[in-house]
Amino acid sequence: MAGGGPKPILRAGLWAASLFASGAQAASDGAPGSKAAVIAPAAVPTAAVMPASHYGMAEPARGERLLRAAMLDAHNGERALVGVAPLEWDEALAADAARHAADMARTGAFRHSPRGSRAIPSGENLWMGPRRLYGYDVMIGAFADEKRLFRADGKLPDLSTSGRWQDVGHYSQMIWRGTRKVGCALGEGANYDYLVCRYFPAGNAFGQGPLDGAATPIELASGGR
Numbered sequence: 001m002a003g004g005g006p007k008p009i010l011r012a013g014l015w016a017a018s019l020f021a022s023g024a025q026a027a028s029d030g031a032p033g034s035k036a037a038v039i040a041p042a043a044v045p046t047a048a049v050m051p052a053s054h055y056g057m058a059e060p061a062r063g064e065r066l067l068r069a070a071m072l073d074a075h076n077g078e079r080a081l082v083g084v085a086p087l088e089w090d091e092a093l094a095a096d097a098a099r100h101a102a103d104m105a106r107t108g109a110f111r112h113s114p115r116g117s118r119a120i121p122s123g124e125n126l127w128m129g130p131r132r133l134y135g136y137d138v139m140i141g142a143f144a145d146e147k148r149l150f151r152a153d154g155k156l157p158d159l160s161t162s163g164r165w166q167d168v169g170h171y172s173q174m175i176w177r178g179t180r181k182v183g184c185a186l187g188e189g190a191n192y193d194y195l196v197c198r199y200f201p202a203g204n205a206f207g208q209g210p211l212d213g214a215a216t217p218i219e220l221a222s223g224g225r
Contacts, residue, residue, distance in 0.1 A: 012081050022122045027126045028169030028204065029112050029141075047220045049130040049191040053080045060135035062186075068094075070136035071184045071197065078144050082152075082211060090200065093183025096120055097196040101187030104128075104194040113196075123179070123202030125170045127195040131188055143170035155209045165204075176203025 068089055100113040110128045115121070127139045146168045147201040149160045157165040159172055173179070176199070184197040203210060 023135050023225070025110060026093050026110060027110070028166065028173055029124050035061065035153070057133065059132045060138075062132075067136055067184060067186060069141055071182065072139070074140040074144060075182055078147070078174050082175050084175060085180075085198075088176070090181040090183045093122060093181060093198040093200060094185055095183070096122070096143035097124075097183055097198045098185035098187070100124075101185045101194045101196040103187075104196075105187030105189035105192075108189055108192070110192075119165045120196070120200060121200035121202065123176075123204060124198040125199070128134045128192055131191050134193070136186075136220065139157060139193075143174055143197075148194065149164055152211060153209070154205055156206055159209070169204055173199055173203045176210045176211060179203045 033043075055096045071087055072087065079086055096119045100117075104110060110126065112126065114122055117125075126141060129139065129140055148172055149162050150168045151159055151161060153158075156172070159165045160168040162168075165172075179202055180202045182197060184195065187194040187196070
């Protein structure tokens with residue numbers, strides 16, 4: 001969590017909750033050809049974000065190794081809980097994710113990348129939140145928290161107790177049995193951070209469930225790890 005003690009953590013949580021519409025947001029897409037794959041871009045917030053010290057918080061630690069460890073630990077922890085194989089980190093996916101993260105940071109537009117622009121066909125999870133206020137564990141935790149609405153026996157688009165598959169789309173991609181590789185990157189904009197995670201093969205396929213039988217593995221042409 002961002003911040004070094006209970007009061008800063010509580011303050012960060014309340015602040016994020018009160019500004020969710022213009023603060024932290026997330027979006028997940030589906031496998032190519034999925035009828036449920038299209039998600040409208042979220043509204044772009046315009047409010048300036050103050051430094052962490054303004055909110056009585058310490059900036060969270062950052063770095064590529066820390067990002068990789070946090071993403072793998074969170075993904076594979078959730079996968080272990082439902083009995084599916086762990087994901088491998090893929091540098092080619094991470095590099096592709098970094099290009100889109102940098103583009104969102106530059107333009108301020110929070111949206112999925114066009115599928116044709118992805119160097120590797122892949123699924124995509126996105127998170128956006130106030131710049132340098134949240135650690136990697138908070139970002140990925142937003143994806144994992146969706147499991148509270150997840151219907152384990154459902155098929156997409158009927159995966160959520162809320163009636164909206166998008167409410168569990170990040171989590172279902174995290175645990176999708178047929179997915180084998182993941183790569184993530186963070187882009188820092190003037191006021192907001194943009195996390196992009198790419199998944200291969202893509203999950204969230206229409207008519208299927210995350211825990212269905214394993215798909216035939218497909219190796220990346222890059223062979224990246």
